[in-house]
Amino acid sequence: AQSVTQLDSHVSVSEGTPVLLRCNYSSSYSPSLFWYVQHPNKGLQLLLKYTSAATLVKGINGFEAEFKKSETSFHLTKPSAHMSDAAEYFCVVSAGNYGGSQGNLIFGKGTKLSVKP
Amino acid sequence: DAGITQSPRHKVTETGTPVTLRCHQTENHRYMYWYRQDPGHGLRLIHYSYGVKDTDKGEVSDGYSVSRSKTEDFLLTLESATSSQTSVYFCAISEKAGHTNTGELFFGEGSRLTVL
Numbered sequence: 001a002q003s004v005t006q007l008d009s010h011v012s013v014s015e016g017t018p019v020l021l022r023c024n025y026s027s028s029y030s031p032s033l034f035w036y037v038q039h040p041n042k043g044l045q046l047l048l049k050y051t052s053a054a055t056l057v058k059g060i061n062g063f064e065a066e067f068k069k070s071e072t073s074f075h076l077t078k079p080s081a082h083m084s085d086a087a088e089y090f091c092v093v094s095a096g097n098y099g100g101s102q103g104n105l106i107f108g109k110g111t112k113l114s115v116k117p
Numbered sequence: 118d119a120g121i122t123q124s125p126r127h128k129v130t131e132t133g134t135p136v137t138l139r140c141h142q143t144e145n146h147r148y149m150y151w152y153r154q155d156p157g158h159g160l161r162l163i164h165y166s167y168g169v170k171d172t173d174k175g176e177v178s179d180g181y182s183v184s185r186s187k188t189e190d191f192l193l194t195l196e197s198a199t200s201s202q203t204s205v206y207f208c209a210i211s212e213k214a215g216h217t218n219t220g221e222l223f224f225g226e227g228s229r230l231t232v233l
Binding site: 009034036041042044046049105107108109110 | 157160161176226
C-alpha cells in the first residue's frame with residue numbers, strides 16, 4: 001500500500017531565507033511523487049514531479065525536490081522564500097494501477113507555508 | 118490555465134436535500150475526478166471516471182454518486198446531504214492515469230458546500 005506523510009503541518013520562514021518542506025512516503029514499488037501548491041481559495045497546481053528519471057527534480061518558481069530512496073523521502077526546497085510562496089503545499093504519491101489503469105493519487109495532509117516580511 | 122469550470126462555486130443547503138455539483142472541462146481529457154478537501158485531511162478521492170459512463174469509487178464514496186454522460190461533464194450528487202458532507206469539493210482532470218505516466222492533475226477552483 002502507498003502512503004505519504006508530511007512531517008510539518010505549518011512552516012514559517014522569513015522572506016529571503018531557505019524553505020524546507022518535508023515529506024516521507026511508503027510504497028510497495030518504485031513510486032511516482034509530486035508536489036502540488038494551493039494558494040488561498042484556489043485549486044491545486046503541480047509544482048514538480050518525480051517519475052523515476054533524475055532524482056533531483058526542478059519545478060516552477062525556483063522549487064526543487066530530491067528523491068531519496070534510502071530515506072523514503074521527497075523533501076521540497078527553495079533557496080530563498082518570496083512572499084508569493086505563502087500557500088499550502090501537498091506531497092502526493094501515485095497509488096499505481098489498482099482496479100485498472102486509473103492510478104489514484106494519495107495526498108498528504110498538507111503543509112501551510114507562511115512567509116514573514 | 119486548464120479549462121475546468123465548477124458550478125456552483127458556493128452553496129448552502131439543508132440536511133436531507135439533494136445537491137448536484139457540476140464539473141465541465143474543455144480539454145477533452147479522458148479522466149475526471151471528484152475530491153473533497155477538509156482541514157487536516159488533505160484531499161480525498163470520492164469518485165473518478167475513466168471514460169463516458171465509466172466510473173468507480175474512491176476512498177470516501179459513501180453518500181455520493183456520480184455520472185458522466187459526456188466527455189466534458191462529470192456530475193457529483195449528494196442524494197440526501199448531511200452535515201458531515203460540508204466541505205470544499207474539487208474536480209480534477211487528467212489526460213493519462215496509472216503508475217507509469219506523469220499523473221498530473223489539473224484542478225478546478227472548488228465548490229464550497231455548507232450543509233446546515
